[in-house]
Amino acid sequence: MSHDYYTELWLVARSDMEKLLQFDRALQRAKRIKGREDALSRSLSLYIKYRNLVKRLVICYNQMIQTQKRELIKQVVDCAIGRMLEYKREVVKLDCSYFQWPDDVLYQLKLTPDDVATPSLVVRKDTLVERREYIEEIKQFKKKPPMIRERSLSQVMIASMTDLEDRPSRTQLTRRRRQRAGETSQASIFVETPEQKAAREAREAREAAIKAMHDAILLIQSHERARVGRTIGTQGNFNNFIKLKKRIIKERTFYSSDPIAQMVYEYKRKLEAGEMEPQAKLEKFAYIRAIVMMQRAWRRYAARKELRNRIDRLEDKLDMTIPSWKPRDIQKRDEEIFQRRLEIMPSYAAQTEKAVHDERIRLLKMVGPGLIEDITDEIHEWFIVWYDTMGHFDVYPRAELGGSVLIVTGQTIDPEEYLMQQVAAKKADRRGGKAMAASAAQAAKQKPKGEERRHGWYMPETPVFNCLETANNDFIENWSYRDESSNPLQKPYLDLITDKLCYELQLETRQIVDELLRLELDKLNEALLKDHAFDRTKYQIPKMPGAGKPPKKKKKRAKKDRLAGIPVDDLFRELVEADIIRNYPERSLNDWFGDLSYQNFEAYNEYRDHFHRLGEIKQIIMEYCILPISSKQLHTVAPLTRSVCICGLPRYGKNFLVDAICTEVGALLFDMTPSVLVGKYTGKKSERRLMEIIGKISRLYAPSIVFIDGGEKPWVKKVLAEERYLKPKRFARHHTKFVKSIKRGDQVLFLTVSSEPYNAKGAFLKIHNVFIVIPLTDYNTLYMYYKDLLMRYHGIDRNINVSCLAKMSVGVPLEFIREAIERVLSLERRIVLKSQPLSQLEIMEEVWKYEPLDNKTLQKYQTFEKRTPLGRRRERLVVREKKEQEKQAALKAMLAKRK
Numbered sequence: 001m002s003h004d005y006y007t008e009l010w011l012v013a014r015s016d017m018e019k020l021l022q023f024d025r026a027l028q029r030a031k032r033i034k035g036r037e038d039a040l041s042r043s044l045s046l047y048i049k050y051r052n053l054v055k056r057l058v059i060c061y062n063q064m065i066q067t068q069k070r071e072l073i074k075q076v077v078d079c080a081i082g083r084m085l086e087y088k089r090e091v092v093k094l095d096c097s098y099f100q101w102p103d104d105v106l107y108q109l110k111l112t113p114d115d116v117a118t119p120s121l122v123v124r125k126d127t128l129v130e131r132r133e134y135i136e137e138i139k140q141f142k143k144k145p146p147m148i149r150e151r152s153l154s155q156v157m158i159a160s161m162t163d164l165e166d167r168p169s170r171t172q173l174t175r176r177r178r179q180r181a182g183e184t185s186q187a188s189i190f191v192e193t194p195e196q197k198a199a200r201e202a203r204e205a206r207e208a209a210i211k212a213m214h215d216a217i218l219l220i221q222s223h224e225r226a227r228v229g230r231t232i233g234t235q236g237n238f239n240n241f242i243k244l245k246k247r248i249i250k251e252r253t254f255y256s257s258d259p260i261a262q263m264v265y266e267y268k269r270k271l272e273a274g275e276m277e278p279q280a281k282l283e284k285f286a287y288i289r290a291i292v293m294m295q296r297a298w299r300r301y302a303a304r305k306e307l308r309n310r311i312d313r314l315e316d317k318l319d320m321t322i323p324s325w326k327p328r329d330i331q332k333r334d335e336e337i338f339q340r341r342l343e344i345m346p347s348y349a350a351q352t353e354k355a356v357h358d359e360r361i362r363l364l365k366m367v368g369p370g371l372i373e374d375i376t377d378e379i380h381e382w383f384i385v386w387y388d389t390m391g392h393f394d395v396y397p398r399a400e401l402g403g404s405v406l407i408v409t410g411q412t413i414d415p416e417e418y419l420m421q422q423v424a425a426k427k428a429d430r431r432g433g434k435a436m437a438a439s440a441a442q443a444a445k446q447k448p449k450g451e452e453r454r455h456g457w458y459m460p461e462t463p464v465f466n467c468l469e470t471a472n473n474d475f476i477e478n479w480s481y482r483d484e485s486s487n488p489l490q491k492p493y494l495d496l497i498t499d500k501l502c503y504e505l506q507l508e509t510r511q512i513v514d515e516l517l518r519l520e521l522d523k524l525n526e527a528l529l530k531d532h533a534f535d536r537t538k539y540q541i542p543k544m545p546g547a548g549k550p551p552k553k554k555k556k557r558a559k560k561d562r563l564a565g566i567p568v569d570d571l572f573r574e575l576v577e578a579d580i581i582r583n584y585p586e587r588s589l590n591d592w593f594g595d596l597s598y599q600n601f602e603a604y605n606e607y608r609d610h611f612h613r614l615g616e617i618k619q620i621i622m623e624y625c626i627l628p629i630s631s632k633q634l635h636t637v638a639p640l641t642r643s644v645c646i647c648g649l650p651r652y653g654k655n656f657l658v659d660a661i662c663t664e665v666g667a668l669l670f671d672m673t674p675s676v677l678v679g680k681y682t683g684k685k686s687e688r689r690l691m692e693i694i695g696k697i698s699r700l701y702a703p704s705i706v707f708i709d710g711g712e713k714p715w716v717k718k719v720l721a722e723e724r725y726l727k728p729k730r731f732a733r734h735h736t737k738f739v740k741s742i743k744r745g746d747q748v749l750f751l752t753v754s755s756e757p758y759n760a761k762g763a764f765l766k767i768h769n770v771f772i773v774i775p776l777t778d779y780n781t782l783y784m785y786y787k788d789l790l791m792r793y794h795g796i797d798r799n800i801n802v803s804c805l806a807k808m809s810v811g812v813p814l815e816f817i818r819e820a821i822e823r824v825l826s827l828e829r830r831i832v833l834k835s836q837p838l839s840q841l842e843i844m845e846e847v848w849k850y851e852p853l854d855n856k857t858l859q860k861y862q863t864f865e866k867r868t869p870l871g872r873r874r875e876r877l878v879v880r881e882k883k884e885q886e887k888q889a890a891l892k893a894m895l896a897k898r899k
Contacts, residue, residue: 032456039457050084079468096874128666389415595780643750648774674728702747711752715764782806795833820846
């Protein structure tokens, strides 16, 4: 296995990450950027660099086997993805669009679109497979007929048998019921009655007789044919028989589909019958000239055919043609290696876990007892220093702040510092509180004046960036000087395990010691109070500022959990039986077909109309739907996206994207489509109970996706008459509350698909954070799709012109085109492809059967896209930029006239 290759790739990626962190830090410390274009250029450049870094890090994480290094890479990957999504958020704010075409940035960085395509993190499918099997078991159990008594079962079986003439009487059934009254263990087992047994045996005998008769007829026919043959041979008529056969074969041959053979046969037949006279014989020169012409034509044809074959062989050798079948040996081998690495990862993780367990036991035995004594001695020394210097003890730091860790690291106040604070406080008291209040008020008034309001854009420092720097420092400290060539088997490093366990053991031990020493400090303070009980002035133990009791928090009213007494398995089973939790077909986002936009960079700079393409949907789905919920840590640090709506025309792949999202992350799917909820959970209490169950199960079985097909229906303006029985609006307010309740770390996404989003109210726009609109099919995508589909058939010309097909099919869904090609290239048509090549007109006749939507519907989609919050901001931005551009053009014209 190529451990060295992925280790080298990780080292190169980490080196680039360190440089990228320096650029990011410099951007944070720089002055605010006032120009929108400059800010967009800087943020877009770093966003593209993070995308390239994330792609390489994800490859390293998916292929790395060494468990300790894999954990570090996982931390780096989560933080890098989180930082990339933060830059994406800033780019969207500046550009007011989810789609960008940074051709200039890619050209400067010498990158291609494939270099910045973000792959998905590998998710182990074990849990997903077990969950799918469990759901199928519940559904199969639901479909089974209920267990009924033998009496009822026998009555039903007997009533359904029409071939039985004699039916048992009521007395016989009563006697049979009394005999089996005590057999409760076999109440659900069907016992065959004598009448049923006789009917079954009669039926089997009848079938056996029919089969025997059929075999006998075949035997008689074969013997009769053999006898006729022997008779013809013995009577001497065999030659006549052979001649007759040859004549029949000859006639069948000449009366074939070949017209020339048929003409020759008719000519000879008429000559033999005397129906026509033979034509006059030509001269020998005419025969020779005809033969030469035929030979010349044939040789030209053969030469052209040979030249075409030579060109085809040459192009095949140079990989200039698209074969109908491509060997997948290399891809299959890579997949096998990848699957093998995935299979052995648990064994390496188990090996590391065993080493950690053994080392923990060893440290507890050897270091544990002495560690308690050392920590206790340190705190006792701190007690003594304070008592000898001040005559009292300091307040023990709170556990929320770190406890005795603050004492050891020197983050508490020394006695000398405490004395200085006391002296300063006394001087302040002498000056009086009025002067202090006046100075404080003056400072408060001068503070906003001193702080100038800064305009412009800047990238703030976030916890994700700090986490990324911490992970990088961790690598430098523990891995940069480590020689991994001495560990070819990728075994765990014991020194890292020991250091980590010692740190954890010290924290655990300190918590125990802190609890004991807090009690001891209380006893010492009580003794001090007793010693100073007879003093003239009442002695009070001084309290350090900020070290007293923790501030009181407002008590929030705890919500009552109505599902506390119900097991989670029962709730899960209830949703499966109601078809709310269901399985989905396994699909991959890599199967999404589409090309990128190559002309939008110029159109964007010139403020011309431009639209995204199908190939750019994949990256948006990855950034807003897949990556944020792929892991709990990533969902905690990444920008929170609660709800996403995928809009598009019918048959444009919306449900495919939903299945791909669920498959990539191994999510649990909750189907809240109105057609699924018809007649289920009716009433306000039942509706509230269903949403509570979904909220609880979705967080326990994360990642989870709450899905609605026809997402506009709960917020539609007017429900159609034929859809009123669905009652689509009854869960609208519950959906709004559910979306607001999604928090960081829940790994829950509210996902809807809509074919008519323009029919919804404004609440539909408010509940969704992101709207992903699937565009119409374009020329580039269709050209590639036609080539991909047609080249799968062996008899298709490799150089067939599909440009006209792509040009005429703009706006037709890819699914409809695939079905049209399958109808055209049926089995009968594929058989004659060599003699009758495929023409583009045959395909277009099927494709033109698609009924496109009218322009009004397309105009509604464009209007809806402009109605979204991001679309409105984009419209205002374009108008403002155009005005500025017109002003600059007018100013340049004015200066030109003056010159």
